[in-house]
Amino acid sequence: MSFKTVERKPLTLAERTYVPQILNGLSHTFKKMVKPNETLEYPEARPPIPEGYRGVPTLVKDPNGREKCVSCQLCEFVCPPKAIRIKPGEISADADTAHVEKAPQEFDIDMLRCIYCGLCQEVCPEEAIWLQNVFSVSGYTREELVNDKERLYELGGTLPDEHFKWDKKKAAEEAGNGAH
Amino acid sequence: MIDLYLSLPIWVQAAIKGLIAIGFLIPVAGACSLAERKVSAWIQGRPGPNRARAWGLGYIPILGPILQRLGVFHLMADGAKFVFKEDVVPGHVNKFYYYLAPLVALVPSLCTVVVVPFGAYFDAASETLKPLILADVDVGILAVFAIGSLSVYALILAGWASNSKYPFLGGVRASAQLISYELSMTLSVIPVFLWVNAPGPEATLSLFAVVESQSQAGLFGGMWFVFLMPMCAFIFLVSLFAETNRQPFDMPESEADLVGGFHTEYGEFKWSIFFVAEYAHMTIGSAVFVLLFLGGWNPLPWVPLEPLIAGLPVWLGGLLGAAFFLGKTFFFIFLFMWVRWTLPRFRYDQVMRLGWQKLLPLAIANVIFYALAIAVIERS
Amino acid sequence: MIQPAQPDLVTVYIDGKEIAVPKGTNVIEAAKMVGTDVPHYCYHEKLSVAGNCRMCLIELGMPMADRATREPIMDPETGKQKINWIPRPQIGCGTTVVPGMHVKTQSKMVKECREGVMEFLLINHPLDCPICDQAGECKLQEQATGYGRGYSRFIEQKNVKPKRTQLGPRVTLDDERCVLCSRCIRFSQEVAKDDVLGFVDRGSYSTLTCYPGKELSNNYSLNTVDICPVGALTSTDFRFKMRVWFLKQTDSIDTESSVGANTVVWSREGEIYRITPRQNDEVNDTWMADSGRVLYKEVQADNRLKPSSELATSVSAAASLLDDGNVAIVGSGRSSVEEQFLTAKLAKKIGAASYVVGRHGEGDGILISADRNPNTRGALVTGLISELPTTELSQLAADIDAGKVTTLLSVGEDLTAAGLSDEQLAKVNLVYVGSHSNATSAAATVIIPTLTVFEKSGTFINQQFRIQKFKSAVPGLKGAADDRVVLASLLEKLGDEAKGSDLASVWAEIAETVPALSGISYANVPKSGLLIDGSAWSGLDFPEGESLHFKPATAEASA
Ligand code: SF4
Ligand code: SF4
Numbered sequence A: 001m002s003f004k005t006v007e008r009k010p011l012t013l014a015e016r017t018y019v020p021q022i023l024n025g026l027s028h029t030f031k032k033m034v035k036p037n038e039t040l041e042y043p044e045a046r047p048p049i050p051e052g053y054r055g056v057p058t059l060v061k062d063p064n065g066r067e068k069c070v071s072c073q074l075c076e077f078v079c080p081p082k083a084i085r086i087k088p089g090e091i092s093a094d095a096d097t098a099h100v101e102k103a104p105q106e107f108d109i110d111m112l113r114c115i116y117c118g119l120c121q122e123v124c125p126e127e128a129i130w131l132q133n134v135f136s137v138s139g140y141t142r143e144e145l146v147n148d149k150e151r152l153y154e155l156g157g158t159l160p161d162e163h164f165k166w167d168k169k170k171a172a173e174e175a176g177n178g179a180h
Numbered sequence B: 001m002i003d004l005y006l007s008l009p010i011w012v013q014a015a016i017k018g019l020i021a022i023g024f025l026i027p028v029a030g031a032c033s034l035a036e037r038k039v040s041a042w043i044q045g046r047p048g049p050n051r052a053r054a055w056g057l058g059y060i061p062i063l064g065p066i067l068q069r070l071g072v073f074h075l076m077a078d079g080a081k082f083v084f085k086e087d088v089v090p091g092h093v094n095k096f097y098y099y100l101a102p103l104v105a106l107v108p109s110l111c112t113v114v115v116v117p118f119g120a121y122f123d124a125a126s127e128t129l130k131p132l133i134l135a136d137v138d139v140g141i142l143a144v145f146a147i148g149s150l151s152v153y154a155l156i157l158a159g160w161a162s163n164s165k166y167p168f169l170g171g172v173r174a175s176a177q178l179i180s181y182e183l184s185m186t187l188s189v190i191p192v193f194l195w196v197n198a199p200g201p202e203a204t205l206s207l208f209a210v211v212e213s214q215s216q217a218g219l220f221g222g223m224w225f226v227f228l229m230p231m232c233a234f235i236f237l238v239s240l241f242a243e244t245n246r247q248p249f250d251m252p253e254s255e256a257d258l259v260g261g262f263h264t265e266y267g268e269f270k271w272s273i274f275f276v277a278e279y280a281h282m283t284i285g286s287a288v289f290v291l292l293f294l295g296g297w298n299p300l301p302w303v304p305l306e307p308l309i310a311g312l313p314v315w316l317g318g319l320l321g322a323a324f325f326l327g328k329t330f331f332f333i334f335l336f337m338w339v340r341w342t343l344p345r346f347r348y349d350q351v352m353r354l355g356w357q358k359l360l361p362l363a364i365a366n367v368i369f370y371a372l373a374i375a376v377i378e379r380s
Numbered sequence C: 001m002i003q004p005a006q007p008d009l010v011t012v013y014i015d016g017k018e019i020a021v022p023k024g025t026n027v028i029e030a031a032k033m034v035g036t037d038v039p040h041y042c043y044h045e046k047l048s049v050a051g052n053c054r055m056c057l058i059e060l061g062m063p064m065a066d067r068a069t070r071e072p073i074m075d076p077e078t079g080k081q082k083i084n085w086i087p088r089p090q091i092g093c094g095t096t097v098v099p100g101m102h103v104k105t106q107s108k109m110v111k112e113c114r115e116g117v118m119e120f121l122l123i124n125h126p127l128d129c130p131i132c133d134q135a136g137e138c139k140l141q142e143q144a145t146g147y148g149r150g151y152s153r154f155i156e157q158k159n160v161k162p163k164r165t166q167l168g169p170r171v172t173l174d175d176e177r178c179v180l181c182s183r184c185i186r187f188s189q190e191v192a193k194d195d196v197l198g199f200v201d202r203g204s205y206s207t208l209t210c211y212p213g214k215e216l217s218n219n220y221s222l223n224t225v226d227i228c229p230v231g232a233l234t235s236t237d238f239r240f241k242m243r244v245w246f247l248k249q250t251d252s253i254d255t256e257s258s259v260g261a262n263t264v265v266w267s268r269e270g271e272i273y274r275i276t277p278r279q280n281d282e283v284n285d286t287w288m289a290d291s292g293r294v295l296y297k298e299v300q301a302d303n304r305l306k307p308s309s310e311l312a313t314s315v316s317a318a319a320s321l322l323d324d325g326n327v328a329i330v331g332s333g334r335s336s337v338e339e340q341f342l343t344a345k346l347a348k349k350i351g352a353a354s355y356v357v358g359r360h361g362e363g364d365g366i367l368i369s370a371d372r373n374p375n376t377r378g379a380l381v382t383g384l385i386s387e388l389p390t391t392e393l394s395q396l397a398a399d400i401d402a403g404k405v406t407t408l409l410s411v412g413e414d415l416t417a418a419g420l421s422d423e424q425l426a427k428v429n430l431v432y433v434g435s436h437s438n439a440t441s442a443a444a445t446v447i448i449p450t451l452t453v454f455e456k457s458g459t460f461i462n463q464q465f466r467i468q469k470f471k472s473a474v475p476g477l478k479g480a481a482d483d484r485v486v487l488a489s490l491l492e493k494l495g496d497e498a499k500g501s502d503l504a505s506v507w508a509e510i511a512e513t514v515p516a517l518s519g520i521s522y523a524n525v526p527k528s529g530l531l532i533d534g535s536a537w538s539g540l541d542f543p544e545g546e547s548l549h550f551k552p553a554t555a556e557a558s559a
């Protein structure tokens, strides 16, 4: 180890009385006092949510109102704290979206477990689960803090879709690619 | 009305005065605690307490929201909380002294307030200014010091009666500190009275007289003592901080770094009495400082109150005087808070070193210097 | 170096590794022996070779020899014989090894071939892995990770084919996903002998379908789902129920008949989702019957017996009944060997006559035999019975009528189904140890609820005298006790020395007292089962006919 001796200037008398420093400090705090507040008055004022913010995971619908999740359960699989529970189900053959075939029957995310890691959003092949801007969750019971499918769609709303993969598929079907 | 008052038996007068003292000090102490929270918040860039809203008052248009923003209802809630909290008494304390200590803490501050004039009115009969004071005694400052220094007993008592280590150490810290700074404090006011009093039997220690002497004509006559004797004012102020246990001298409590202090074992209403006593102490300290060095109720240096109010009705003049005085006092209370949220706490050895090795010699030198100077001036 | 030719071994070189393989092996199998995987879709080791997917392309070469003299041509550089590589790739599944054959499975050409095949396969593939039940066990997914392009060059619209065709009562077909490997067709022809599937149309419009007016309804139809390398054939029962990667696999045995097909039970968090066959080349190859795949439903059946009192209480009650001297015990051919052993011991202890109810049906010659008890041989081996069980317990009925039997213990058997009348049951003190309610449990004085085969572990002895293990896949119903524990505690209550009811202790006892099973413990029965000596019972006239990997002794004798 090598040592470096730092030269310290001897204190001047004014410094030794400590008074100028005190006055300096007082002027600093006074300036701070008359400045506007640094804090936000939550909940009336809310911080701007930056792009790509990872809030509460939600389920979204595509612009046509189709539920995007097909209950592939990849999010359930990837979720590190096992917060997601899905019961897959089949879309009945006479539904509008029958060509999608599969949709969740039950979809629960336990917000007491969720760590907001965003892996579910990352893994979702249908871009159906999004961590959006809701950041405060509260409830009186444990059950209340489990978001069920209905609540997840309510939180999620509709997001723009770039692919319309299933609509394209339906279009191909209707264009008669099956006929030959 | 004054006649009516004067016609009352003496003990009723005393009771009324006592109630005035309590009725003045306790709300001020409460307001101080709120002010402390607000000032700390503003200095730290926060709005401070502003959420609570009482039904009734809180819903009056305009006024309600203002009170809410000021956190007044928090103050009420806090006060109510202290009263309604369960009274927990640790099993190991000496109950009698344990309960006694907070009362002992409150008594000196309530007593000293009676000898502190908080304004003046123009007495048309005698054509002179009369102090607004509860007890116009000649010993004035001596009474303040004598009774005020009793407050240290409360701290020792609390520390000892709690019968556990932290409060005890806190009590010892407190007593050592208070005794140390009392010396400098007392010494620092001697020059003031040397200046105020001409040699002879007419001498007085009355605080009214000190203000009077700052209200005369002439360069020195109208000059506040803070300009005339800045060193005295400085020593007095530093000692005042130490005596009132305010930052940077709040060794007796020290909050988290030295675990509470003398009131570690206290809670609820008992604790809040300590709290009130501290603020009362601070208020009186500020008042005394204003009287001694800042010209009391005189609005500005070289501008005495008397000619201003001479033509006004008595009540208005009195009110004006009290307003000037209280304004200055409240500024000082603010200064206490301002300093608290600016300076860090001293280490205890520094407190002691500062008290005994720096401040006391300085105060002694100061007394000698002014004594000589006054002697020289008076001779000439 | 070519090894001195052994009569039935052929030496080949796979990626430079020399290996001797049996004659007639194809390149995929030979490569498997050196630990190299040759990707394939249409090839299935238990089916004939079709060679239509082209995924298994490999490079093939033979040592060069002078045409005229047949002298080997040596490579002067290496000093070894030169290899004559065929310039075109060959399919591995359809190429049988010949001595000295050289195979490259990792060359650039092979890799490019695989990539090309993959790209073609994916052109019209719907890529709906998120909704596909095969995801996670799909060969197309697997090979796509190895040889896929990662993006598609095909910008035209994909073919659309029927998405949910019901091929039969248990099989749903998604034609878009089919890679036209024809495994299902070959299975139906060759194993199930029910030739109903086939392709129609040509080129990329080729579509798998059922012969008009027929359906894939044979009892082996779900095997097509198992062998379909992609998610085209799906089980209607399992469809969209759970992703396979969540499922825990537990080895088990099909309890339908004495064939004892090896199975895997797939469960998640105590719930069983499906049963599939487990390969055992001595028993069931890679197949099992559809009827055996739904047996898991009995675990959560409505008529499951739920415990109403503490086990100790009901065991004491049962024991006091069984202590009366005129007891008969009806054991079960569905109980495990361990349970049968304990039942036999119990019978001996209290001097009771013991019976087993026979169950007979028609064998289908594949994986369902005529004896519908999975463990009749076990009852014989453990000495619970010495004769083949009959479906009617007429002797017992007579004994009850004669008042010779006043207390009856039934281990999971419904005695009314075995010919006892309600009046007869009413005459006796009945103790019922079983998992589901029936007429017998309704008449029972003491009921002790027990576990199903999916909730407990044990062994069965199948028609080949092969002892096979099954393991508990899901935790038992709350409060219900393992049959083995119940029997052991009954024994203990009746004054037998406590020997422990865990598998190891019971097996220690079995190995000691049952001659045919000496030297065996639960732990050392291998996954594929252990053949034991059944010659002591060769005199009995077992009902089983010929089935896969099994010939009845009489047939063998006459053959
Ligand atoms: S990963 Fe996406 S599509 Fe799959 S289950 Fe989760 S939300 Fe639904
Ligand atoms: S954000 Fe992370 S923890 Fe929360 S549900 Fe998604 S995967 Fe699970």
Ligand code: SF4
Pocket: C177, C178, C179, C180, C181, C182, C183, C184, C185, C208, C224, C227, C228, C229, C230, C232, C233
């Ligand atoms: S359905 Fe499956 S097994 Fe049958 S041909 Fe198509 S991919 Fe092959």
Ligand code: FES
Pocket: C039, C040, C041, C042, C043, C050, C051, C052, C053, C054, C055, C056, C057, C091, C092, C093, C094
């Ligand atoms: S596996 Fe060889 S061609 Fe399909």
